[in-house]
Amino acid sequence: MKRLIAAGIVLFIALGLTLFCQINLNKISKNVKQQLSEITAEATAKKEGQTAQKFLKYWQEKENFLSLFINHEAVNEIGFSAAEMSAAEKQQNFEQVLESAREIEHSFRIISEDESFSIYSFF
Amino acid sequence: MLRVLLRTVLMYVIVCISVRLMGKRQIGDMQPSELVITLLISEIAAIPLQDTTQPLLVGVVSMFMLVFLEISASIIILKSNFMRRIVGGKAIVIIKNGQIDQKAMKSVRMTVNDLTEMLRSQGFFDLTEIDSAILEVNGTLSVRPKPMCAPATGQMVCKNIENGGLPVVVISDGTVIKAALKFLNISYDEVQKILNKNQTKAENVFIMTLDFNKTPVIINKEQNI
Numbered sequence: 134m135k136r137l138i139a140a141g142i143v144l145f146i147a148l149g150l151t152l153f154c155q156i157n158l159n160k161i162s163k164n165v166k167q168q169l170s171e172i173t174a175e176a177t178a179k180k181e182g183q184t185a186q187k188f189l190k191y192w193q194e195k196e197n198f199l200s201l202f203i204n205h206e207a208v209n210e211i212g213f214s215a216a217e218m219s220a221a222e223k224q225q226n227f228e229q230v231l232e233s234a235r236e237i238e239h240s241f242r243i244i245s246e247d248e249s250f251s252i253y254s255f256f
Numbered sequence: 257m258l259r260v261l262l263r264t265v266l267m268y269v270i271v272c273i274s275v276r277l278m279g280k281r282q283i284g285d286m287q288p289s290e291l292v293i294t295l296l297i298s299e300i301a302a303i304p305l306q307d308t309t310q311p312l313l314v315g316v317v318s319m320f321m322l323v324f325l326e327i328s329a330s331i332i333i334l335k336s337n338f339m340r341r342i343v344g345g346k347a348i349v350i351i352k353n354g355q356i357d358q359k360a361m362k363s364v365r366m367t368v369n370d371l372t373e374m375l376r377s378q379g380f381f382d383l384t385e386i387d388s389a390i391l392e393v394n395g396t397l398s399v400r401p402k403p404m405c406a407p408a409t410g411q412m413v414c415k416n417i418e419n420g421g422l423p424v425v426v427i428s429d430g431t432v433i434k435a436a437l438k439f440l441n442i443s444y445d446e447v448q449k450i451l452n453k454n455q456t457k458a459e460n461v462f463i464m465t466l467d468f469n470k471t472p473v474i475i476n477k478e479q480n481i
Contacts (some may be wrong), residue, residue, distance in 0.1 A: 140327035149321040150313060205309040253311050 145189070154202040155248065161195055176230040185222035185230055188212050189215045196254050203244055211240050263312055267301050272315055274323045279331075287394060288346045291332075293326045309479055344393045351389035354402065364391055372441065374398060420467030427464035 175182045192215045195230045200208050217235035257422055274297060278290070283362040288326060304315040346361050349370065359373065370382075378453060380386055385405040390398045424436045426447060435437040437446045450472050462477040 136277075136327050139330060140324050140331075143277065143320045143327075144324040147317050150317050150320075154313070195291065200311065202311050202313045204311070 137168060145213055157198070158202070158245070158248055161199065162241060164191070165237070165241055169238050172222075172234050176222075176227040176234065179227050181225065182222070185215075185233075187220045189219040203248070207240060211237055214240070261348070264305055266312065267305055267315070270319060271297060273302050274319055277323050278326050283399075287333075289329055289343050290326065293322050297322055347393055348391045349388065350391050350397070351386050354382070354384070354387055360391075366391070371397075404447055416470065420469035420471050423467045423471075423473065425463060425467040426466045427458055427461045428462060429463075430459040436466075440468065440470075442466065442470065446470070 149206050165188075168184065170189060175184055192212060196208050208235045212244065214233045214236045218230055218237070221227075221229035221233060259266050275294075278293070299317050300318050300322070304310045304312045329343060331423075333343055348364055350360055350366070352356060355457075356371070361367075371389075374384065375383070375389070378397065378399045380399055380401065385401050386399055387401045387402045392398055424440055426433060426436045426440070426442075432444065432447060437447065447458075447464075447466075450466070450470070451461070451464075451474075455471065456474060456476055460476050462473055463473075463475045465473045
């Protein structure tokens with residue numbers, strides 16, 4: 134019985150952590166997508182704004198938390214692209230902004246695919 | 257570097273807890289499923305230590321899942337004979353009534369050298385001494401010698417051998433172990449009396465054991481060590 138309780142606790146922790154990571158990743162993913170679409174719309178219209186800088190701030194807030202359950206290299210890559218995008222926005226280099234936004238979107242899609250359950254990611 | 261150090265400490269603690277949760281069988285003779293889990297846990301624990309870009313949480317979650325699977329499997333195996341057979345396999349009789357079962361040996365891919373080596377490790381150098389031998393699920397060979405070759409027991413020689421019970425270490429390297437006194441239901445004064453009778457002191461004793469008949473075995477410390 135003692136072992137059964139231990140097994141239950143261990144399963145609860147494992148499932149709890151998995152669920153916690155998944156929920157938070159989905160939430161962050163949704164925010165990132167929304168912010169990236171705003172950035173892309175602004176850059177396409179060649180409109181001045183601070184959306185990329187806002188995104189950089191947001192990312193800097195979240196990257197330590199994401200490092201808990203996502204490959205640190207992938208997190209660092211997105212951080213680098215976000216910094217590049219913010220700098221390009223300041224210089225009004227809209228092509229670079231779009232390029233960085235595409236890179237971030239691609240990296241995030243890979244992370245989301247790795248973390249979400251599908252028959253392809255499973256194998 | 258500090259990150260690697262802290263990760264190693266944390267992983268060490270988690271692996272220790274995991275092995276402890278899985279029970280004592282894990283560190284003794286292992287069943288096939290237990291061996292698989294142990295190999296997997298050691299591999300999973302090593303990944304976040306070698307590759308610091310991997311989150312520690314990934315290793316921890318998979319290790320906890322393995323612990324859960326191992327405990328669940330052991331409970332199912334305990335309850336079901338069928339599952340015990342499926343997961344652990346079954347013991348195979350290699351020698352029956354003094355005759356080697358060559359077919360059984362072939363089925364477990366055991367060579368003659370393997371058999372003689374295992375028998376020698378059990379103290380049997382002559383095949384004719386053996387009545388039966390069983391290859392257990394954990395890979396060890398249990399051997400029953402022929403009655404004529406078996407070591408004589410007290411029952412065989414018709415002697416009433418006194419049973420003093422389990423000998424317990426009462427003094428270890430000059431220190432009296434209180435838990436042992438409690439286990440044997442004996443007082444410190446009684447130990448002192450035994451020591452006096454053997455003309456020694458507790459601090460001079462390297463090891464002293466007592467059984468329930470209070471029969472002492474005393475080894476004094478060597479001088480100049």
